Amino acid sequence: VPWLKHSFCPTHFFPYLSPDLTRILSQMAARTRMMAASSRAALVRSRMHGCDLRFADRSAEAAFKRDLEPVLATYTGIMGFGLFVFTGAFFVVLMGGDEPIQWDNVGPRMFRIYGMLAEGTMFGLFSLLCLLRVRCGFLRVLDWEAVVICMMVAVAQQPILCRPSVYSMICRPVFGTCAAVDMADGYHLGMEMNGPLIVDMVITAAHLSLPIRSCRVWVVDVAVLLEYFVVTLYAARSGHYILAPGDCLQLFGLMAILAGFAFAGGRRNEKHVRSDWKARGKVVKQQHQ
Incomplete structure (x- = not known):
């Protein structure tokens, strides 16, 4: 049921429902949210599977x-x-x-x-x-x-x-002291490059x-x-x-x-x-x- 994917309290929409029916609808909504989350995680894993060369086993x-x-x-x-x-x-x-x-x-x-x-x-x-x-x-x-x-x-x-x-x-x-370093010098330039x-x-x-x-x-x-x-x-x-x-x-x-x-x-x-x-x-x- 699509409208069960959203978080809601059934008593807000059906204030005259019995407590048992309210509990059943709440469980169905929670189960639907879990299934949607697991399907999204599976989709992400399938998308990333092509980038990961490791064996599934x-x-x-x-x-x-x-x-x-x-x-x-x-x-x-x-x-x-x-x-x-x-x-x-x-x-x-x-x-x-x-x-x-x-x-x-x-x-x-x-x-x-x-x-x-x-x-x-x-x-x-x-x-x-x-x-x-x-x-x-x-x-x-x-x-x-x-x-x-x-x-x-x-x-x-x-x-x-x-x-x-x-x-x-x-x-x-x-070191406390510094020797002169000429960055235009061929030796120092070669070391840098x-x-x-x-x-x-x-x-x-x-x-x-x-x-x-x-x-x-x-x-x-x-x-x-x-x-x-x-x-x-x-x-x-x-x-x-x-x-x-x-x-x-x-x-x-x-x-x-x-x-x-x-x-x-x-x-x-x-x-x-x-x-x-x-x-x-x-x-x-x-x-x-």
């Missing part, structure tokens, strides 16, 4: 995630070891500059060297953990998707925070190179892009960045578009992986029958 989704973890640990370990070697080689290049290394005088160059040391150590330790997981079955109790997502966010900290503009903002309150490229590289690797489910990998996009946007916009507003605040917004928009392309490509790959996994499960089930 929770046990199947858990098995799919469990089967991906060794592959995820292997790929992440290989990537971590490669980045460890690259970071070490880049650190040697930084150490072999024309200016002597002054460990007690933290300038833009030393600020970047410290960042490379911290990131290289992190890469080495993480590749070792991945090796223990793959070869020895160690640390199986960990949620490797969450661990890898945290690692990808940590990888982006060096290009976001170890920049001349960030050094100019924090040098005096943190490498930041968006490395951030986009991290996002692309998370979507297209690592088997992380799309229902969780978006955390990397949001965390990295939001942090880069906040830090860069604050540096631009304080006059320490090479671009104006309006240009920073345009740069952030372009980076968000690239992240959207990477997410779409990773989601398409995940569809194929899920279809193959489901087909292999059916074949194995038929062989056992």
Whole structure:
């Protein structure tokens, strides 16, 4: 009954009804409202089902995630070891500059060297953990998707925070002294412009190179892009960045578009992986029958 969908007190409309009939009508109205609410919730779930690639069966989704973890640990370990070697080689290049290394005088160059040391150590330790997981079955109790997502966010900290503009903002309150930073200099300009490229590289690797489910990998996009946007916009507003605040917004928009392309490509790959996994499960089930 359509008019029962609205909240009402039957005694307002039918003051001469018996108490039993009033109670029955009230129950019918409450039941109709519950059915309408459940139908709206079902409609929302059906609309969102196309965006969610997870299996409806929770046990199947858990098995799919469990089967991906060794592959995820292997790929992440290989990537971590490669980045460890690259970071070490880049650190040697930084150490072999024309200016002597002054460990007690933290300038833009030393600020970047410290960042490379911290990131290289992190890469080495993480590749070792991945090796223990793959070869020895160690640390199986960990949620490797969450661990890898945290690692990808940590990888982006060096290009976001170890920049001349960030050094100019924090040098005096943190280190007590500030070295002169010429943002028009080719070295400092190159360090600044490498930041968006490395951030986009991290996002692309998370979507297209690592088997992380799309229902969780978006955390990397949001965390990295939001942090880069906040830090860069604050540096631009304080006059320490090479671009104006309006240009920073345009740069952030372009980076968000690239992240959207990477997410779409990773989601398409995940569809194929899920279809193959489901087909292999059916074949194995038929062989056992």
